[in-house]
Amino acid sequence: MAADFLNLTPENLAQEHLCCIIRTKKPHPGVEAKRQWLADRLREGHVFRKLNAKATVFIEYAPLETAWVPIVGEGYYYVYCLWVTGEDKGKGYGKALMEYCLADAREKGGSGVCMLGAKKQKSWLSDQAFAKKFGFEAVDATENGYELLALPFGGTAPRFAPNAKKERIDGRELTVYYDLQCPYVYQYVEKVKQYCGAKGVPATLIRVDTLQKAKELPCVFNNWGVFYKGRFETVNLLGPEQLERILRK
Template sequence: MTEKFMNLTMDTIDREHVCCAISDKKHQAGVLEKKKWLKERFTEGHVFRKLDVQGKVFIEYAPLETAWVPIQGNNYMYIYCLWVAGSFKGKGYANELLKYCIWDAKEKGKAGVCVLSSKKKKPFLSDKKFFLNYGFEVVDTVKQEYELLALSFDGNKPYFTECAKQLRIKENELTIYYDFQCPYILNSIVQVKEYCNEHNIPLHLIVVDTLEKAKNLPCVFNNWAVFYKGEFETHHLLNAVFLKKKFLL
């Protein structure tokens, strides 16, 4: 491997891309929100490490205590996203990124590393099989569908909050919890608003803008969660096509 990896910092973030939406114009406003969100996280130990290429090759993780997810644990690192796409697949980059995260966690005296996954492979969630190969194990579940995987260094294990296992809210209208950790979110919000306005569909949008809100959400959350008729439906980002197919036929 001749390419080099880099960790984004306050000094480099404005001139570097954040991988997910490098050149797609409709997501550039979301990229700006993402960078703003990252700048507020760096002082908390948040790490965004990427390959120095024009491509989607990166890992993003943070101390679990300050990670915006309804997961608790003692001194863990939480992986938000590990993504290698396109022509960069099959070259060992995902292995390198995960090895770095594990090394970094040990160097910082962490008790382990954890990540949100699922029993069967789902879009926007980490591949369970890949992490199991590195010694991760399932330590908690929600709905017998979503799984918390952990690699423990000392036997201590993280867990979903009791709130995350509720999967119910009082509101019956389409309700979406979201933050700006992902560059694709802003465009999804725009599409959902337009579709719901056009079809007179009640919509309740709840921005998760504090750590406290994130830790007390009534569902699994990795930056996006959808409820409909009071029930948790999906972590999948929505657009008009997905809305019509999933909820509104």
């Protein structure tokens, strides 16, 4: 398939469209927060490869050692996102992006590639059925159904860090851990604040702003993690309806 893809670099980051569905000609706080987050990550080996168009066609991955997730494994690469949406589906873009990632990891001497999945597909996670077509398999799991999918090139498979399987915190109020890797996170943080403020619901929102904090999280994490009554609930971004379902528990 002949397609025009490009990788974001420190030189082109300020000008390039960041591929998510947010569409606005005005500066968007979530998009600009993502752009700043990327500016700091690109020099660590983070890769953002996209269709050279204003489309939601992209993949993001990074060396596992510098990926902001509580997963451990020597020499692996971690896929944060692989998205192809709308009219661009069915054109082979997803296949091309995954093949690029796998080839890049092999060329750099990587041990394999991994990503977050679940026994039942979760929204805001890349399509694990698609990944399994390339040979990804579950190599670790948590009690509440999240899985670590991996395609090893040989050697030891990655694992969730022990703290990620804890899935408990001391506080019982609604608690959200988040980082600014996804442009949507900024607005969902505001939605949680507005909802909880209007309903008088106690809530704690904790920004994960360092690699160390991400590696030490008490739950699986892609850029968001929610606890209620001390128990881990979801990695899904939450609007009012989803918040109400959790708070009824």
